[in-house]
Amino acid sequence: MQHLTLETVPMPVPGEHEVLVRVDAVSLNYRDIGAIKGEESGAGMPFPLTPGSDLAGSVVAMGPRVTRFREGDAVLGTFWAGWIDGDWPLGARVLGGSLPGVLAQYVVLHEDWLVRAPRTLDAVQASTLPCAGLTAWFALVEKGGLRAGQTVLVQGTGGVALFGLQLARAHGAQVIVTSGSDEKRRRVRELGASHVIDRIAAAKWDVEAREYTGGRGVDHIFELVGGDNLGTSLRALRQGGRISLIGVLGDYAMTFPSVPSFLTRPVIQGIGVGHRRALEELVRAVDAVELKPVVDEHYGFEQLPEALAHLERGAFGKVVVKVSGA
Template structure:
């Protein structure tokens, strides 16, 4: 480094439209920390909501948003043994969830809110809050793993015990959904994608999905799922919408199957009668990303199966507002900001 200052994006108060590029000193890593030259930042829908209203997090302003990054270690603080200068790393999301059962929200500080985020040329972060990046991915691709890919991994593999021959229903074609398609296909599962776009369904099939259902022209998509599975239903359903859609997921799930609640694109509430739930004996499980150990497992799987994240667009660091606007209108896969050359 031949300079002592850097640039980072900040908001002085809630509102994505208030994003502004500011100068700041390059931090010095403290004991147990690493200084990372940030190469790419992946934006999640959560990052948009946090910037707009905090999403229940107690934000301190000025605030630098965004949770997911990849970059190169350029300095290490005293006591750091997990990384060395030159290592490529990706961030974790829930900072103190190393392994085991999850902690409560109150005891689980998250990056990108309330902890300051990654839209900065450099970040100094505890070494325990990062893992080694996949060797098979570009920085832009690697930055998409910490939230979106790990959420799909937790729903299907870590907690869902997915195995070959099962049927998975994936709703939508956002980042989590497309990772779920790829992970399920890599594990030998049949994957059914629901979307309002025939074009996006065709793209998902190219990624490994077996079938697609247009939920606009076929609003009773759950009946088609049952037809495709010989009346049995799907073993796993990734519920991305909330609201009344949950009932359709329940009607599409196999006896004893699993519905992973991930999204709230249509509603932040769930509407569900009790008797059909009791009749299916299905499990309804909330998925909120995962621990560091699971992210390390995911990285190994990505390298082994050569899974390539779907990046809809890469924006330069100067166009962060445009990147957020892309997230707002919806993306096929992920939206990434390239922070520095690499």
């Protein structure tokens, strides 16, 4: 991470509709690694760039026309700046992408780019919601219409996968998890996974998934790998089931056989995080069921390189940078 430097700059001042936020914690995402290495393409990122998109913090000052918050409010940033509800607007931009990010002690954000934080979580836990938590919620609840008794399959044990496990279980669904790690398979069982598949030993994990569902197939699959794995997901799916395209850990191109897709009649939908209204609903749900996000480790602000290295090695859940003393 030789491109990182820690700089001291003047305290930002909020404009009319802006809020000055003391950043307490920042949850890291894989896209942050790409941004720092200069590998993010097509994002129109201005350099030098402050990375990071997911913050939890507190309001310390406001512009004269701010109406949504008061000083002292605990807040979360939204991943997409400007996507309030409905369809994704073409003008929406990402913090830490085409807009400056949040790995700073203080940031100024438009009041529309913030929501109130959950009452039941501390800042480290809450910071994991804007990207990973919302992605899982948007796939399962906002778009997927998840119902009790359904079966959800998540691939791996990263942040989105574990939020998918926790949210699906909270809704009364059964959850299958695929993982190549003995230790991680043990840990997802403790989180409530209904069935766990060793994706290395079970080369055809779709066969085992179908057997677990009595031959019916899985209702909803989190496709987090990409490449040819999409074809395997398709073979594990029930007729009319749903595949949420979320990750590209294997390959940016996804392929699948055409004839089985005609017969399976799948709903295949890309998920690009979600809008502010859905994040507000997720916050209410987290408080209602007292869901505790899985944080593998948190690091101090000056330990950002170590935190990024941990993320790059592979985390069980989320890796968070604790910026302030919250």
